[in-house]
Amino acid sequence: DIQMTQSPSSLSASVGDRVTITCRASQGISNYLAWYQQKPGKVPNLLIYAASTLQSGVPSRFSGNGFGTDFTLTISSLQPEDVATYYCQKYNGAPYTFGQGTKLEIK
Amino acid sequence: EVQLVESGGGLVQPGRSLRLSCAASGFTFDNYAMYWVRQAPGKGLEWVSGISWNSGSVGYADSVRGRFTISRDNAKNSVYLQMNSLRGEDTALYYCAKDSVTQDGMDVWGQGTTVTVSS
Numbered sequence: 001d002i003q004m005t006q007s008p009s010s011l012s013a014s015v016g017d018r019v020t021i022t023c024r025a026s027q028g029i030s031n032y033l034a035w036y037q038q039k040p041g042k043v044p045n046l047l048i049y050a051a052s053t054l055q056s057g058v059p060s061r062f063s064g065n066g067f068g069t070d071f072t073l074t075i076s077s078l079q080p081e082d083v084a085t086y087y088c089q090k091y092n093g094a095p096y097t098f099g100q101g102t103k104l105e106i107k
Numbered sequence: 108e109v110q111l112v113e114s115g116g117g118l119v120q121p122g123r124s125l126r127l128s129c130a131a132s133g134f135t136f137d138n139y140a141m142y143w144v145r146q147a148p149g150k151g152l153e154w155v156s157g158i159s160w161n162s163g164s165v166g167y168a169d170s171v172r173g174r175f176t177i178s179r180d181n182a183k184n185s186v187y188l189q190m191n192s193l194r195g196e197d198t199a200l201y202y203c204a205k206d207s208v209t210q211d212g213m214d215v216w217g218q219g220t221t222v223t224v225s226s
Contacts, residue, residue, distance in 0.1 A: 001169065044152060044213075049211035053211070055212075091211065095154055095167070095169070096166075100151050101151040
C-alpha cells in the first residue's frame with residue numbers, strides 16, 4: 001500500500017507568516033491528493049482536492065501544489081483561525097490513506 | 108441542508124461486534140460513494156472503508172479487512188459498518204463521510220459516533 005508522509009509533524013508560526021506543509025507519497029499518485037483542516041474539537045473540512053483545486057468557500061490564502069509523489073499546502077498569510085491540524089489524503093484507489101497530520105499553532 | 112448522522116457506537120468488550128449506521132439527508136444519496144473514517148483519541152485520521160454508489164466496489168484498510176464490512180441501503184439513505192472481532196485498537200470516533208461531486212475527496216462529514224472497546 002502507498003504510504004503518505006507529512007512534514008513537519010508540528011509547526012509554530014506568527015500571524016502573517018507564509019506557512020508550507022509537505023506531503024510525500026511512497027509511490028506516484030498523479031494529482032489524486034486532498035488536503036483537510038481539522039480545528040480542535042471539530043470535524044475535518046475539505047480544503048483542497050486534485051492537489052491544487054480550492055474547495056468552494058475556502059479562503060484564497062490556502063493553496064496546493066504538486067504531482068506524482070510530492071505535494072505542498074501553503075497558507076500565504078497565517079491567520080489566528082488557521083490553528084488546526086492539517087491532513088493530506090490520497091484517493092487514487094483504496095486504501096485512501098491519510099498522512100499523519102501536521103499540527104499548526106500560532107507563535 | 109446536507110447532513111450525515113452516525114449512530115450505533117458504544118462500549119463493547121473485546122471480541123464482540125457492533126454495527127454503526129449513518130443516515131444521510133439533503134442530497135441524492137445513491138449518486139455518491141460513502142466512507143468511514145476513524146480517529147483514535149488524540150490521534151490522526153484513519154480511513155477505514157469505502158463503498159461505491161451501487162455497492163459494486165468496496166475497500167478496506169488493512170487494519171480492519173476481514174473483520175469489518177461496509178454496506179449501504181439506498182432506499183433508506185443509509186450506510187453501515189458491521190464491526191466484528193473488535194479490539195482495543197478499534198477504540199475511536201467513527202466518522203461517516205460523503206464523496207464529493209467530482210469524486211475528489213470527502214466534502215461532508217458527520218459528527219461521529221464513539222466506539223470504545225474495553226473489558
